[in-house]
Amino acid sequence: MTYPDQPPKVAPAVVTAPRVxxxxxxxxxxxxVTGTFSVLLLSVSTVFWCLLLFPVALLKxxxxxxxxxxxxxxxxxxxxxxxxxxxxxxxxxxxxxxxxVQGHAGLRYADWYLVNCNHQxxxxxxxxxxxxxxxxxxxxxxLKQQLIYVPVIGLAWWALDFPFMKRHGKAALRRNPAxxxxxxxxxxxACAKFSLxxxxxxxxxxxxxxxxxxxxxxxxxxxxxxKPRAGGLAVALNAMGARFRSMIDATIAYPDGIPSxxxxxxxxxxxxxxxxxxxxxxxxxxxxxxxxxxxxxTEFHHWxxxxxxxxxxEIERLTAGRAG
Numbered sequence: 041m042t043y044p045d046q047p048p049k050v051a052p053a054v055v056t057a058p059r060v061x062x063x064x065x066x067x068x069x070x071x072x073v074t075g076t077f078s079v080l081l082l083s084v085s086t087v088f089w090c091l092l093l094f095p096v097a098l099l100k101x102x103x104x105x106x107x108x109x110x111x112x113x114x115x116x117x118x119x120x121x122x123x124x125x126x127x128x129x130x131x132x133x134x135x136x137x138x139x140x141v142q143g144h145a146g147l148r149y150a151d152w153y154l155v156n157c158n159h160q161x162x163x164x165x166x167x168x169x170x171x172x173x174x175x176x177x178x179x180x181x182x183l184k185q186q187l188i189y190v191p192v193i194g195l196a197w198w199a200l201d202f203p204f205m206k207r208h209g210k211a212a213l214r215r216n217p218a219x220x221x222x223x224x225x226x227x228x229x230a231c232a233k234f235s236l237x238x239x240x241x242x243x244x245x246x247x248x249x250x251x252x253x254x255x256x257x258x259x260x261x262x263x264x265x266x267k268p269r270a271g272g273l274a275v276a277l278n279a280m281g282a283r284f285r286s287m288i289d290a291t292i293a294y295p296d297g298i299p300s301x302x303x304x305x306x307x308x309x310x311x312x313x314x315x316x317x318x319x320x321x322x323x324x325x326x327x328x329x330x331x332x333x334x335x336x337x338t339e340f341h342h343w344x345x346x347x348x349x350x351x352x353x354e355i356e357r358l359t360a361g362r363a364g
Contacts, residue, residue: 071306074134078305081130089123090196097199106236113201113237117178120200124178128170134307139167143316144288147175150238152283154276154321155179157290158265158351159244162301163309164292168242171314176288180234181242182227182272203230205272227272231279241280243273245344264293264355268348270340274330281326286318291351293358313358319347 093116100112147153153176157168168179178200185206188194198204203226234241245268248254260267277284296310303309322343328336 075302075306085126089119090192093119093196093199109236120178124169124173135309137311139312141171141314144175151285152238153240154284154287155240155242156245159246160250160298163299163304167292177238177240179240179242201233203227227275228279235280235283241276245273262352265352268344270344274340277325281321284321287321289317289319289347291315291354293355295359315354
């Protein structure tokens with residue numbers, strides 16, 4: 041099988057963070073006050089929008105029919121999108137440096153997308169939400185099973201049909217291969233729900249946040265990335281590949297160093313650079329059996345490795361001569 045390595049070349053679109061009047065970013069103790077206020081504002085916003093979300097989710101639970109879901113899911117997604125917009129508006133105001141976002145021209149809100157991105161910090165999620173909010177449908181990503189118990193927001197993720205995965209370790213999977221099939225079945229059930237209304241499925245293929253220590257421990261061949269885990273991506277493609285308009289290959293780089301969530305809350309995220317490209321979904325990937333077909337698994341790993349090498353090179357170019 042052969043696959044196109046690159047999508048058709050188009051002129052990149054340069055977009056920065058929302059055009060709002062930035063407020064002076066305080067330093068020292070005042071930065072701590074700003075961070076505390078940001079966390080408080082985020083918490084209040086989350087509770088407010090969840091109070092609107094939960095009654096609608098309860099109605100969906102009581103009437104679990106496809107026809108009902110097609111009407112209720114867009115309302116739930118609209119409430120969550122409004123929550124994202126509130127967060128993005130505030131965080132954009134307190135950042136000293138506008139974010140540099142390129143490559144999301146031609147996206148459609150009323151369509152399906154698979155988004156694959158590198159993962160370095162909790163900030164990544166806010167960056168992707170702000171960069172893609174209202175350009176594509178609400179991002180829905182795979183979560184660890186334990187996160188369903190996070191107060192308020194865990195229940196919101198459940199109401200929005202975010203897939204919860206147990207993510208068993210390699211040793212456990214070797215002892216009991218059936219555990220891996222359980223997660224794949226859970227992913228397929230979630231993707232079946234996503235097929236009813238336009239949805240963006242978000243995958244962090246590395247499976248965890250990048251650190252140099254993790255990179256060295258696993259012997260990753262990349263400078264800025266961990267080895268990608270292909271299973272979740274393959275399952276999403278197999279379950280919904282024909283629905284996806286394209287795969288958005290997103291690369292996030294922090295030339296001034298990887299910020300923590302607290303850094304962003306204090307207005308100290310520094311430079312944030314996002315590069316995106318739309319890749320066609322190979323039709324063969326929509327029908328192949330990743331678990332049972334060893335030849336396809338090899339082909340899929342080769343295809344993903346090409347994307348990962350290009351991503352690693354991109355991050356190297358974006359961070360060359362800078363901290364981090």
